[in-house]
Amino acid sequence: MRGSNDQISSVVIEEAIGIHRELGPGLFETVYETVLxxxxxxxxxxxERxxxxxxxxxxxxxxxxxKIDILVENALILEIKSVEQLSKVHAKQMLTxxxxxxxxxxLLLNFSAPTMxxxxxxxxxxxxPE
Structure with missing residues (x-):
């Protein structure tokens, strides 16, 4: 299944929500990365992980x-976090x-949020670039 970034993002978000519901918050980032x-x-x-x-x-x-946590279809970068709250530095890191x-x-995905x-x-x- 290849698709647009929006289609790929939708699949990733669906799966992240399902994983969060099943496993809950609080595990190490590598667990969520592997399962996702x-x-x-x-x-x-x-x-690719x-x-x-x-x-x-x-x-x-x-x-x-x-290293990129997960690269989906060579088109979508996923940065996996398991922190109490995302900060501005996480967004800056992703933009870089x-x-x-x-x-x-x-997509910046924080699996320790109360809801995904x-x-x-x-x-x-x-x-x-100029």
Whole structure:
């Protein structure tokens, strides 16, 4: 199943809500990451975990400068959190990931929120290089 970012996001959100209902909040991020990636693949989408991202800065290449928690269909970045509350730094981190990877959309998913709907932030890359 390939689709638009909106279709892919819908699948991911459905699965995240289901996982949150079944497992509840409070587990380690890696648990949610593993289970969510499995559920996404069961739905027919490719989900790669811990994807290393190289960057180039000031004439130097840095392999695996950071890792994307889950990359869905090479088009949607998922950043998995299990924190009491999402902060501005989490959104800034995601926006930087989107800009550096030139991806259009990312979902910040906080599995420790009281409800999963409260723990979802959709971020869009509006970065336009000069």
């Amino acid at each position: 990636a499995g559920r996404i693949e069961k739905r027919g989408l490719r989900a 811990q994807v290393p991202v190289p960057i180039e800065f000031d004439g130097h290449a840095f392999g695996a400068a950071f 990931y989107l800009r550096l990877t030139k991806q259009p959309v990312g 709907r409260e723990g979802i932030r959709r971020l869009v890359n509006n970065y336009r």
